[in-house]
Each structure stands twice: as structure tokens, then as C-alpha cells.
Amino acid sequence: xxxxxxxxxxxxxxxxxxxxxxxxxxxxxxxxxxxxxxxxxxxxxxxxxxxxxxxxxxxxxxxxxxxxxxxxxxxxxxxxxxxxxxxxxxxxxxxxxxxxxxxxxxxxxxxxxxxxxxxxxxxxxxxxxxxxxxxxxxxxxxxxxxxxxxxxxxxxxxxxxxxxxxxxxxxxxxxxxxxxxxxxxxxxxxxxxxxxxxxxxxxxx
Amino acid sequence: xxxxxxxxxxxxxxxxxxxxxxxxxxxxxxxxxxxxxxxxxxxxxxxxxxxxxxxxxxxxxxxxxxxxxxxxxxxxxxxxxxxxxxxxxxxxxxxxxxxxxxxxxxxxxxxxxxxxxxxxxxxxxxxxxxxxxxxxxxxxxxxxxxxxxxxxxxxxxxxxxxxxxxxxxxxxxxxxxxxxxxxxxxxxxxxxxxxxxxxxxxxxxxxxxxxxxxxxxx
Numbered sequence: 001x002x003x004x005x006x007x008x009x010x011x012x013x014x015x016x017x018x019x020x021x022x023x024x025x026x027x028x029x030x031x032x033x034x035x036x037x038x039x040x041x042x043x044x045x046x047x048x049x050x051x052x053x054x055x056x057x058x059x060x061x062x063x064x065x066x067x068x069x070x071x072x073x074x075x076x077x078x079x080x081x082x083x084x085x086x087x088x089x090x091x092x093x094x095x096x097x098x099x100x101x102x103x104x105x106x107x108x109x110x111x112x113x114x115x116x117x118x119x120x121x122x123x124x125x126x127x128x129x130x131x132x133x134x135x136x137x138x139x140x141x142x143x144x145x146x147x148x149x150x151x152x153x154x155x156x157x158x159x160x161x162x163x164x165x166x167x168x169x170x171x172x173x174x175x176x177x178x179x180x181x182x183x184x185x186x187x188x189x190x191x192x193x194x195x196x197x198x199x200x201x202x203x204x205x
Numbered sequence: 206x207x208x209x210x211x212x213x214x215x216x217x218x219x220x221x222x223x224x225x226x227x228x229x230x231x232x233x234x235x236x237x238x239x240x241x242x243x244x245x246x247x248x249x250x251x252x253x254x255x256x257x258x259x260x261x262x263x264x265x266x267x268x269x270x271x272x273x274x275x276x277x278x279x280x281x282x283x284x285x286x287x288x289x290x291x292x293x294x295x296x297x298x299x300x301x302x303x304x305x306x307x308x309x310x311x312x313x314x315x316x317x318x319x320x321x322x323x324x325x326x327x328x329x330x331x332x333x334x335x336x337x338x339x340x341x342x343x344x345x346x347x348x349x350x351x352x353x354x355x356x357x358x359x360x361x362x363x364x365x366x367x368x369x370x371x372x373x374x375x376x377x378x379x380x381x382x383x384x385x386x387x388x389x390x391x392x393x394x395x396x397x398x399x400x401x402x403x404x405x406x407x408x409x410x411x412x413x414x415x416x417x418x419x420x421x422x423x
Contacts, residue, residue, distance in 0.1 A: 015252035184399035199229035
């Protein structure tokens with residue numbers, strides 16, 4: 001590859017492009033804390049977590065679910081979570097029968113009960129099937145959480161989203177990295193509220 | 206003091222009662238900021254210490270793809286979802302550059318469960334690599350500990366086949382850090398599985414960016 005080959009300076013520059021969005025996440029700390037409290041209240045009342053997203057965010061939806069079901073920190077209780085992206089038979093059936101906007105809304109209609117939590121990931125906040133599923137979830141009484149990026153897109157102003165956490169970058173790869181931190185923190189700190197049940201109600205929006 | 210008390214001492218002095226929600230909310234927000242500072246420090250350290258090796262690995266991966274190589278990614282648990290994100294990052298890239306052939310071994314539930322049921326969980330990655338791997342292909346392994354036996358077996362099968370091997374690990378690198386295990390090793394120096402995964406996500410996405418940029422230039 002000669003002079004066309006990647007250099008250490010290229011790698012350093014690529015890492016450098018992540019910094020602003022990482023440090024800007026600190027501005028979302030209160031939103032993250034409020035989301036943890038609301039999610040903990042749902043788990044405390046017997047709710048389950050249902051997750052969804054497209055592309056790399058589909059992998060994140062599955063990652064998020066396994067965090068809750070099989071905690072990496074020994075001694076933390078397992079919490080009920082299910083990724084809606086794991087079953088290609090269901091996904092492709094919904095896609096073929098009801099169209100791309102319904103890929104997550106269709107299984108959610110079958111699986112969700114009002115006590116549950118719906119959590120959608122959309123790197124630009126514009127994923128129509130994520131927005132649609134959050135709308136169906138909200139109408140049914142679920143707590144709705146959206147992890148987005150950029151300016152939040154259509155989900156930023158949506159009345160269907162109870163809790164919105166934004167990764168401040170227009171690069172979907174950077175947004176993904178920020179989302180991984182956000183959902184790791186959501187998982188870990190949900191347990192702080194659950195282990196202190198008095199904290200679940202007062203101060204809650 | 207229990208482990209939980211030392212992690213979250215604010216829960217214990219006066220847990221319960223009025224204002225508990227507000228107080229815990231404030232402490233959780235502070236804890237969130239600490240974790241953000243921690244991942245920022247870890248990414249900077251990885252960039253400082255491993256940029257040269259990341260560039261070297263990107264050059265080797267670009268050469269493999271240019272010669273017709275394919276990538277297979279694998280890992281367990283959260284790392285299995287990262288393997289799928291690695292594959293998606295090459296096949297349907299979010300940034301400019303060519304789409305490149307990559308598959309996640311963890312996406313094939315039929316193969317995984319067949320091997321786990323009929324043979325053992327240790328062979329779930331090694332067998333498909335032995336079956337379909339070709340010299341010059343890329344094996345991309347993710348393990349937060351560096352010690353997952355099925356991941357190490359997959360890497361060993363890839364080396365026997367003559368594949369380029371790339372390993373992402375954490376902590377001290379575990380068995381993956383032993384000489385002769387992988388061609389390109391990246392160890393995230395952290396004791397937190399979560400921070401390790403977050404830094405690994407950056408490493409594989411940066412590798413993807415560098416590989417695509419390089420192939421676009423050539």
C-alpha cells in the first residue's frame with residue numbers, strides 16, 4: 001500500500017474525533033439518571049424491557065438486553081429484557097406482511113404489556129420503524145426511552161418519547177460508541193434505585 | 206462495609222425517607238459523569254499507546270480485503286453483538302468507502318446450537334472457521350477477558366488455516382496476549398467490562414474507517 005497505507009496519525013485523528021461527543025455526554029447525566037429511576041420503577045412493578053434498533057443499533061439492542069438478563073457484575077439480580085431484533089423469522093415476517101415501518105411495532109403489539117419499557121436506538125433519531133414502535137408502546141402505556149444522536153431528529157420533539165438521551169455527534173459511528181456507554185450506565189445505575197426502593201417514587205417526573 | 210456500600214455509600218447513611226429520590230438522582234448523575242470521564246481517559250490511553258498497532262493492523266486488513274479476503278467476527282455475550290456490529294460496519298458502512306465481505310459467526314443460531322449440542326461450546330467458532338475459512342481471510346475475535354476458550358479455539362483454527370488474526374481483549378489480555386495467539390492484539394487496560402467494551406467499540410470502528418479510507422485511496 002506504500003504511502004497510501006494507514007498511519008498512526010490517522011488512528012490518533014480518528015480517536016480525537018470521538019472526544020467532543022464523549023465529554024458532551026456529561027451534559028446528559030441528569031437525563032440518564034432520570035431514565036434510570038423511571039426504568040427502575042417499571043422493573044420494580046414487574047415490567048420488562050423491550051429493545052430495538054436498526055443495523056449496528058440492532059446489535060446494541062441485543063447487547064442491552066443481555067446486560068440486564070445476565071449481569072456482568074456478580075451479585076446483581078437478573079432483570080427481564082428482550083431484544084426484538086433477535087428473531088429473523090419474526091422480523092422478516094413483519095417486514096413482508098406489514099412493511100418496513102412496522103418491523104418493531106408488529107412484534108411489540110403481540111408482546112408488550114402496559115407495565116413494560118420500550119427502548120429504541122436510532123443514531124440520527126429518524127428511524128421510522130423505531131418511531132412507530134415507540135408510538136405504539138406509548139399508546140399502550142409503556143414507558144418509552146429513546147437513545148438518539150445528532151440533533152435528535154424526529155424523536156427529539158416526539159410526544160411518544162418519555163425519556164430521550166442524545167449523543168451529540170452527527171457521525172453514526174461515534175453515536176454508537178456513546179450509546180454503548182449510555183446503556184452500560186443505564187444498566188448499572190438502574191440497580192442503585194432498585195436496591196433503594198424509597199428512591200423510586202419521590203422526585204420522579 | 207459490603208461491596209455495594211463501598212460502591213454507593215450514599216445509599217446507606219440515611220436510606221429511605223423524604224428526599225431519597227432526589228438525593229439518589231443527584232448521586233447517580235454524579236456517578237454517570239465519573240463513568241464518562243473514565244471512558245474518555247481509557248480511549249485517550251488506547252490512542253496514545255496503540256495507534257501504531259491500529260494502523261499496522263488496518264494496513265494488513267486492507268491488504269487482505271484487496272486480495273479477496275473475507276472477515277469473520279466472533280465473541281460471546283455482549284461481544285457476540287459486537288461481532289455482528291463489526292460485520293455490519295464492513296458490509297454496510299456508515300462512512301464513505303467500499304462495502305466489504307464480513308460475517309458474524311454469532312448470527313447463525315443453527316450452527317451455534319448444532320455444535321454446542323452435538324460437540325461442545327468450545328468448538329462453536331473453530332468449526333465454522335475450519336469449514337469455510339481460507340488463507341488470507343481475517344479472523345476478528347472479541348473477548349473482554351481474553352480468556353474465552355471458544356474464542357481462543359476459533360483463533361487457533363484461523364491460524365492453522367493461514368488467516369490474518371486480530372484480537373480485542375481487556376484487563377491484562379488473558380491467554381489471548383500469549384505469544385503466537387494473534388497477529389494483531391489490542392488490550393483495553395481497564396478492570397471494567399463495560400469500559401473495555403466501549404473502548405473496543407472505538408477500536409473496531411476506527412479500524413473499519415482506516416481500512417475503508419485506505420481502499421478508497423488505492
